[in-house]
Amino acid sequence: MSLIKVRDLIYEYIRRDEEGNVEGITTAVDDVNLDIKQGDFVAILGHNGSGKSTLAKHLNAILYPTEGTVWVDGKDTKDETYVWDIRQTAGMVFQNPDNQIIGQVVEEDVGFGPENMGVPTQEIWERVEESLKAVGMYSFRKFSPNKLSGGQKQRVSIAGVIAMHPKCIVLDEPTAMLDPMGRKEVIRAVRALNDVEQITVILITHYMEEVIYADRVYVMDKGKVTLQGTPREVFSEVERLKELRLDVPQVTLLAHELAKEGFPMPKGVLTKQEFREALDRYRTERADKYANYFG
Amino acid sequence: MLRDITLGQYYQADSVIHRLDPRVKLGTTILFIISLFIFHGVWGYFVAALFLALVIKLSKVPFKFMVKGMKSIIFLLSITILFNLFLTPGDPLVQIWKFRITKEGVRLALLLAIRLAFLIIGSSVMTLTTTPNQLTDGLEKMLKPLNRIKVPVHEIAMMMSIALRFIPILMEETDKIMKAQLARCADFESGNLIKKAKSLVPLLVPLFISAFRRANDLAMAMEARCYRGGEHRTKMKPLHYHKRDYIAYAIVACYLVVGVAAGRLIPALLSHIAF
Numbered sequence: 001m002s003l004i005k006v007r008d009l010i011y012e013y014i015r016r017d018e019e020g021n022v023e024g025i026t027t028a029v030d031d032v033n034l035d036i037k038q039g040d041f042v043a044i045l046g047h048n049g050s051g052k053s054t055l056a057k058h059l060n061a062i063l064y065p066t067e068g069t070v071w072v073d074g075k076d077t078k079d080e081t082y083v084w085d086i087r088q089t090a091g092m093v094f095q096n097p098d099n100q101i102i103g104q105v106v107e108e109d110v111g112f113g114p115e116n117m118g119v120p121t122q123e124i125w126e127r128v129e130e131s132l133k134a135v136g137m138y139s140f141r142k143f144s145p146n147k148l149s150g151g152q153k154q155r156v157s158i159a160g161v162i163a164m165h166p167k168c169i170v171l172d173e174p175t176a177m178l179d180p181m182g183r184k185e186v187i188r189a190v191r192a193l194n195d196v197e198q199i200t201v202i203l204i205t206h207y208m209e210e211v212i213y214a215d216r217v218y219v220m221d222k223g224k225v226t227l228q229g230t231p232r233e234v235f236s237e238v239e240r241l242k243e244l245r246l247d248v249p250q251v252t253l254l255a256h257e258l259a260k261e262g263f264p265m266p267k268g269v270l271t272k273q274e275f276r277e278a279l280d281r282y283r284t285e286r287a288d289k290y291a292n293y294f295g
Numbered sequence: 296m297l298r299d300i301t302l303g304q305y306y307q308a309d310s311v312i313h314r315l316d317p318r319v320k321l322g323t324t325i326l327f328i329i330s331l332f333i334f335h336g337v338w339g340y341f342v343a344a345l346f347l348a349l350v351i352k353l354s355k356v357p358f359k360f361m362v363k364g365m366k367s368i369i370f371l372l373s374i375t376i377l378f379n380l381f382l383t384p385g386d387p388l389v390q391i392w393k394f395r396i397t398k399e400g401v402r403l404a405l406l407l408a409i410r411l412a413f414l415i416i417g418s419s420v421m422t423l424t425t426t427p428n429q430l431t432d433g434l435e436k437m438l439k440p441l442n443r444i445k446v447p448v449h450e451i452a453m454m455m456s457i458a459l460r461f462i463p464i465l466m467e468e469t470d471k472i473m474k475a476q477l478a479r480c481a482d483f484e485s486g487n488l489i490k491k492a493k494s495l496v497p498l499l500v501p502l503f504i505s506a507f508r509r510a511n512d513l514a515m516a517m518e519a520r521c522y523r524g525g526e527h528r529t530k531m532k533p534l535h536y537h538k539r540d541y542i543a544y545a546i547v548a549c550y551l552v553v554g555v556a557a558g559r560l561i562p563a564l565l566s567h568i569a570f
Contacts, residue, residue, distance in 0.1 A: 014471040060519050084521050092519040099509050100516035104428055104460050111531035124531045146463050
């Protein structure tokens with residue numbers, strides 16, 4: 001059974017003018033279907049206003065569907081009795097690290113979630129230690145969050161979610177406000193959790209480099225899922241992605257341009273390693289051909 | 296630079312006073328302040344001074360940090376002293392033109408000065424040895440009985456600690472907005488008071504908007520982490536009284552008795568001996 005199941009999800013914002021009259025209705029999420037299995041690493045891509053954040057907020061029961069249904073671990077998010085179970089099952093990390101850290105000391109912030117769940121004191125400490133170690137922030141446990149870098153703060157936020165022992169983490173553009181170093185730190189932490197703890201990860205982003213590790217990629221545009229598949233499948237559609245105003249990783253773009261000029265390049269090259277291998281293959285093939293003439 | 300501002304002037308040290316339960320420290324501070332108003336005469340204040348000296352010694356906080364707290368009230372202190380000195384009727388001691396210093400005036404002024412100084416030093420001992428976090432925790436637990444008359448104690452404590460967490464962030468933000476507005480030729484320096492106040496508008500409006508946005512985000516993040524008020528909530532660092540806390544309470548009780556007794560008995564005894 002899938003951990004998260006979304007069926008025919010529609011969400012509408014009602015825009016109002018200053019007097020409160022309805023000006024218009026914006027459909028932020030339009031007829032989306034998702035199936036996410038336990039242990040998956042799923043990436044949701046899309047440019048600003050494509051509805052990806054709105055979709056993410058449905059997975060944590062912060063927003064409720066206008067039409068359609070979202071099941072998290074078999075529970076309907078619209079059922080109010082399950083709200084807290086769902087929020088515990090699907091933890092959420094937001095964009096701005098400053099606006100989601102509640103504690104004045106790192107360890108206290110990580111303990112905030114378990115405190116709310118009513119976990120006994122002794123166990124809270126165990127969970128805090130465990131989750132801070134999982135994101136590599138244990139040595140900072142006595143620090144004030146104000147003295148940490150953006151990447152470190154975001155890792156603390158992730159630890160705060162892990163301490164609640166969720167089955168799934170939804171990360172809503174966790175790296176959008178970070179520098180390249182911080183971005184790498186955070187993505188590494190997320191991948192490690194997915195690998196080691198088998199926690200399902202749903203990463204919402206518009207950085208393509210972060211997506212190549214995902215098991216499955218959904219590309220959203222105007223509230224709809226327009227492309228989906230493995231990263232390789234999605235990135236082989238370079239022209240389509242350009243239409244959607246999305247960049248592809250530089251290596252992929254280069255391989256695509258070379259292929260367009262008639263150079264024998266496979267479709268959907270994702271890493272420098274793959275690119276190099278393709279080049280090497282081409283070289284040896286060419287050398288072999290020459291060898292046929294002179295050998 | 297702004298990040299390094301420590302709030303509530305906490306002084307890190309490893310002492311008995313630092314380890315005491317925040318409730319003990321809060322309670323003692325309140326009792327100490329009350330004691331300053333019920334003790335009588337020189338001997339009562341002598342006892343208070345001894346007690347204060349003992350606590351400061353135990354706290355391992357350098358005395359100069361307590362004096363720092365005094366600087367802020369020096370103006371208030373001098374005004375009260377002057378008024379009491381010159382405006383108290385009684386036996387004239389010195390007379391300069393229209394101003395007359397009386398015996399009672401001198402006594403009252405001295406008394407008030409000592410009272411105020413002790414009050415400030417006493418409460419700064421508490422803030423120097425207790426982190427703001429411990430203070431809010433202590434307050435929450437102390438005021439818990441008020442929950443019965445529907446005072447949202449947990450919520451108030453939570454608000455206090457969130458406010459403390461966001462002060463440095465908002466200060467940094469103010470700094471940023473100020474620089475951004477200065478870059479667009481805003482002028483925060485010149486002009487009279489009204490003009491200066493008006494020039495703060497372009498600073499305050501963006502600051503408020505950003506604060507509201509942050510509050511909104513934070514509320515969502517808290518709900519996403521299952522926050523639903525004080526009920527069913529456990530504590531990561533629960534407050535428990537230890538042996539040292541009971542000893543501290545006992546010492547404070549002794550201090551109150553001795554102080555009251557000293558204020559009344561010693562003068563009586565002395566007059567006995569004199570006659």
